[in-house]
Amino acid sequence: MKAVRLIKEADVIIYDELGSQEALGFARPDASLVYVGKRGGRESIKQPAIDALLVQHCTEGRRVVRLKGGCPSVFSRLSSEVAALSAAGLEWELVPGISSALSAPLFAGFPLTHKSLSPSFTVVSGHDVDGTDWGAFAQLPTLAVLMAGRNLGRIVGKLVEVGWAPDTPVAVVRSAGLPEQRVWRSSLQAVEADTANAGPLSPCIVIIGRVAGDANVDEGTGDGADGS
Structure with missing residues (x-):
């Protein structure tokens, strides 16, 4: 429920390959949806570019949700993204999911x-x-x-x-x-x-x-x- 609330409040949602797109249905009509998903065998955006996107949108004062499939604590690039935000002096919080x-x-x-x-x-x-x-x-x-x-x-x-x-x-x-x-x-x-x-x-x-x-x-x- 916390994740749903944050999605509803977000100005920008930077989201992964989710399988189901239902979660994005909670986004505001004016929210920016930015796809950065990865799938084995397909060319995809590199992690430094995702880190930079997060820093850019947060620095510009937007409320950003980084939406991952499953739980962000399991085999995600969470540590890289948190490090980038912390290095830029930006605030962040983690919301658990289900792996x-x-x-x-x-x-x-x-x-x-x-x-x-x-x-x-x-x-x-x-x-x-x-x-x-x-x-x-x-x-x-x-x-x-x-x-x-x-x-x-x-x-x-x-x-x-x-x-x-x-x-x-x-x-x-x-x-x-x-x-x-x-x-x-x-x-x-x-x-x-x-x-x-x-x-x-x-x-x-x-x-x-x-x-x-x-x-x-x-x-x-x-x-x-x-x-x-």
Whole structure:
């Protein structure tokens, strides 16, 4: 609700690739809407230019909302933007959102945590496959891999290489929460073949672990004493 209020009050909204455009419907008719979205495989505005836009509009006295998809604390360029605003002596505040790592499994029909199947989870970016220490995740119960669409085959190969069982369940959730959402339930050894004819997978979230299996919801899926 705070985000909605700030969008309604904004003079300028500098927004990402949002999937759904509904949030922009709260903007004033006279507000300036500036698209700075990034999508894997497409040419997009560079981060220094986004930083400069924020500083420019704020310096000129406008009320600016920097609208991101999901939560700005997860794999966004938040630190760069905050640093630019702070260096210019400008005031800013952060408003939490809901990360797709948390929401996509629910849209797909299963919880991310489970008292026995998934007592913890780790969120990792799928962008830099070679620069990621996949072996560090070998003994973890659940991985939520963001931005994994283009590198899915290489990622599952790395996980099998470091010790994940080939039959480990995998759920791929594309366009989570949107009318065009699609979900693939598969395994590490089969997911690349199962999604081969799907076209571009981006934007997608990939959940890896037993919690992503078809029959993963049994009694006591919650963490609270009442199982809720």
